Amino acid sequence: MTATTPTVRASARRARPWVALAVLALLGAVAAVLLSGSGATGGRALGPENPAPSGTKALVEVLRDQGVSVRVVSSLDQARQAAARPDTTVVVDDAGSYLVADQWSELGDAASSLVLLAPGAAALDAVAPGVSAVAEVADGVRDLGCDVPELSQVERVHAAGLAYSAAGVDPGAGVDVTTCVRDPDTDGSGLVVLDDGDRRVTVVGTTTAFTNGTIATAGADDAAYALAVLGQSDQLVWYLPGVDDVPEGAGTLATLTPSWVTPVLLLLTATAVAAMVWRGRRLGPLVVERMPVVVRASETTEGRARLYERSGQRRHALDQLRIGSLGRLARLTGLSSTSSVDEVIDRVAGLVGADPRGLRHVLVDADPADDAELVRLSDSLLDLERATARAAAPS
Template sequence: MTAASPAERTVPAPAGGPGTPSRALTPGLRALVRRRRTWIVFAVVLVLGALVLAFIQGLARPSGPPLGSDNAAPAGARALVQVLEAQGVDVLQAGTLDEAEHAARGGATVFLHDGLGLLDREGLARLARASDRLVVAAPDFAALEVLAPGVRLAGSADGVLGEVTCELRAAVRAGELSDGQGLLTVDADAAASGVAGCFADGEAFAVVTGTAPDGAEVALVGSTAPFANDTVDESGNAALAIGLLGAVDEVAWYLPGPADADAAAAPTMQELMPGWVSPVLVLALVVVIAAGIQRGRRFGPLVVEDLPVHVPAGETGEGRARLYARSSARARALDQLRIGTIRRLQDLLRLPRSAHVDLVVAGAAGASVRDAASVRRLLVDDLPHGDRDLVALARDLADLERRVRSALRPGPTDAPAPTGRRP
């Protein structure tokens, strides 16, 4: 229980004058919100920022997968597909490996782009066995090992590639390729088996053609640039892509998806997580449970209820004091002490219960021969910052009441004061 500020606990001056009853205030919801308004504003800004960022990411998200046949975004391949269809090539959407195999056995050229590496080596081998012609865009290590042993990745090219260096008809018609092409190298064993490279950049090539171990004619294109919407019209990219995919009347456009991944070979969540994640999660769980237990003991303010049995006032006061002590509600405990002291001072000073606290302060200061400002701080303004302060304030309240009582106690020869009037 945090201590209340003076503005929250000061007895307010009533608009109607001294006739308004006095009361001590404890922090409420409005006071707590005002006290923590900085953190509230910070949290609201974070939430709004997260919402705006999510909205912007949603707008910037591409309309489909890279090289998707119906994706009109810069990374898609809708422009190339529309050109192929205009030339009489039937482009089939192969959503799974089985569909791609079925189309390949029907004589279709299979276009493969596995940007996420979802297709394993067994799937690649199955596709190569079923295909007569296979065009692979941006192959990964697994695709090179299965389809073209001896071919390796070699980075990317700088500038336009204009040296064809092969007899592939599509490459000859293209003449050159744009900047940003991926490169592949061919070792001596692969070259001896008939693997050839086109568009050389030193010892590497942008396009490699040959025969797969299972007998399929394979064309490996090191980059997606010849097929993507934003680069297909640069240099001879379009001529190369159309020449590779338009050789027959049917193309199976296959982009492997999550259904093609081998669930048994996929790493588990524990394997993907770093080693420090599990201890941090356990520690966070312990902290949350401890915080819940600590905060769960604060059940809110006391509620007045009619008890079914008679409880002595002293026992009730002691029980409430224990609750205040357990929750460190020093401000509420001091409020109760001050309210009791003010009421007893009203009786001693012959003031009505509706008298304003300022009248009580003035009367107590005059009777005890003390400064009115110090009496007001004691009865209204001072706040306890710890148990020692609370004990000291309680002792000062008792001392003030004792002084007033001693000053107003009639002597042996004093006549009693008239009822209802101040002495």
């Protein structure tokens, strides 16, 4: 069998499936990043600069056409400074839950008009005590169901999002509570407005009504609803909290990890499992392979003999026979395998009554001049072994 080194073409052909799998995994990871959003303003859901169906760029453009100045900020300090200005509404979309209770309290104290998009428990406890999320609402169009002057032009809106309950608001706290877009299944509301005279907090759960994909659809007044909620002030600050806003020691792995990491890890794990299944080898029963050729042990000796004959190495061939004879004579006479040639010759000479010099000539010194002498010396070795065996045998 001839071993050959794999060519570059053969190696590339074997690596082709792995390259294709790696390309598919890379494309899938890129797609996951694009679908989930990179965490930046432009690609995130409800992002004010996101033109995708899940973004709110259309709403921002309409607000600007209506004379509302919209400014997007990404730090708590910027939002707090902007909130201190008169006739300013601050919209907060803390989808990553970066802010803690103290930060929410600071922002609530600074803003006279605060709009929270799908807020979590920390935001509600700090700036809207008594309000709590009760359920997630599937897509559907529902009646506004409330009497708010700003929403007088709105009859029906898309209700998909979160439903909130204001049942925990203290009646003696001097806060006017208005709930809209009631969900009959959970008895929650998609819009909750709290107004104590100094500060107005609007909790928006029906965030789907703000998105590019639904704001202009027929059968609902989403555009009028979004403009009424966000367009009551001349200045609108759209605050998107980020990792930089997380206080030292307050961040967790979940809050500090970008949203695209989880789908990418899941995709890579699925790819690795698929590769293992594809390239894996199942252990089955042993298979007996038939040998192509059966070689007799004597063929090795015969092959060497032919080589010696072809090269004329008669003495070398005879020496191989002598080595075997010396070993057998040592065993017959009770000597060890490490005994010297002289010891073997002396012991054999004593047993068979032969001249040690004649034995040494046959076992060591003789150099055959032709094939006939080689055969004669070979026969002499055989005769010597037979004689030694008879002499050493017990009588």
